[in-house]
Amino acid sequence: MGKLGGFIMQFSASRAFTEAFQLLGARFGMLVGIWLTFFVGIIAVIAAFGGVFFR
Amino acid sequence: MMRMSLGAGGTLTPGQNPLAGMGFSIFIFYILYFLVIFAQQIALSRASTGRADDTFAVALGAGLRGALPMLGVLLLYMIAGIGGGFVIGLIFAGLIAATQSAAVSFLLGLMMLLAFFYLFARFSLLLPIIAIDEVRNPFAAIGRAWKLTAGNSVKVALIWALVLIAMIAVYFVVFLVTVGMPGPGTLASPMASIGFFIAMIVIGLTVGLYMVTLTTAIYNQLSPSSAELTAEAFE
Numbered sequence: 125m126g127k128l129g130g131f132i133m134q135f136s137a138s139r140a141f142t143e144a145f146q147l148l149g150a151r152f153g154m155l156v157g158i159w160l161t162f163f164v165g166i167i168a169v170i171a172a173f174g175g176v177f178f179r
Numbered sequence: 180m181m182r183m184s185l186g187a188g189g190t191l192t193p194g195q196n197p198l199a200g201m202g203f204s205i206f207i208f209y210i211l212y213f214l215v216i217f218a219q220q221i222a223l224s225r226a227s228t229g230r231a232d233d234t235f236a237v238a239l240g241a242g243l244r245g246a247l248p249m250l251g252v253l254l255l256y257m258i259a260g261i262g263g264g265f266v267i268g269l270i271f272a273g274l275i276a277a278t279q280s281a282a283v284s285f286l287l288g289l290m291m292l293l294a295f296f297y298l299f300a301r302f303s304l305l306l307p308i309i310a311i312d313e314v315r316n317p318f319a320a321i322g323r324a325w326k327l328t329a330g331n332s333v334k335v336a337l338i339w340a341l342v343l344i345a346m347i348a349v350y351f352v353v354f355l356v357t358v359g360m361p362g363p364g365t366l367a368s369p370m371a372s373i374g375f376f377i378a379m380i381v382i383g384l385t386v387g388l389y390m391v392t393l394t395t396a397i398y399n400q401l402s403p404s405s406a407e408l409t410a411e412a413f414e
Contacts, residue, residue, distance in 0.1 A: 162242070
């Protein structure tokens with residue numbers, strides 16, 4: 125529960141679930157883009173060390 | 180750098196350790212691997228705020244800056260986990276050995292499961308704390324995560340328990356739809372297996388991204404700074 129100068133905010137699980145869906149819908153393209161960018165990084169790390177592990 | 184030697188024809192000789200000389204390389208590999216994974220998760224967390232000024236570039240930058248602090252948090256977890264696990268393991272083993280009771284073993288198992296969910300809930304806001312608040316000190320980040328969830332830990336734990344149940348249900352339905360219920364001694368067709376594999380990638384990514392946005396949504400309600408911003412927006 126957050127307190128803001130006398131104004132108390134009640135934590136709501138259903139509000140969190142709903143907001144999460146809204147955020148996912150609003151930013152889906154950017155989130156997938158970021159995921160893919162770092163996924164390429166993960167592949168690069170695995171490829172760089174592949175020569176060491178799989179000789 | 181020492182490298183693995185497999186002898187003539189790349190085959191292992193009896194008694195030869197396949198990981199011989201790879202210790203340092205494996206160590207560096209895992210450090211880099213975790214750094215990229217953490218950078219990805221932190222960047223996703225920053226991008227999921229929905230704020231106009233949190234652009235693609237800002238999110239990438241936050242991810243790269245936050246990877247090292249997150250690695251620090253992982254190291255602290257490992258130290259606490261090994262130390263705490265050893266002590267708790269000794270106590271539980273002593274209790275089970277002393278009572279020889281299946282009921283006590285069950286209760287201790289249940290206690291450990293509940294403790295896991297409780298701790299998971301208390302530390303579940305670490306990602307947005309490092310990504311959005313840009314807290315760089317691992318100790319400060321853990322302390323802030325603990326403070327933010329105070330008073331709402333049961334609700335947050337129940338949210339994650341619900342997400343876990345929903346995930347299992349979704350994966351089970353996807354399995355039934357794509358592969359079906361295989362009979363005894365039968366294998367799924369190659370096409371069904373490919374369909375299941377593709378569905379798992381798509382749903383796995385979507386569920387993973389939803390978990391990031393859910394963490395941000397919980398953080399938005401519990402973080403005083405976020406709550407103040409929200410309150411100001413409606414004034």
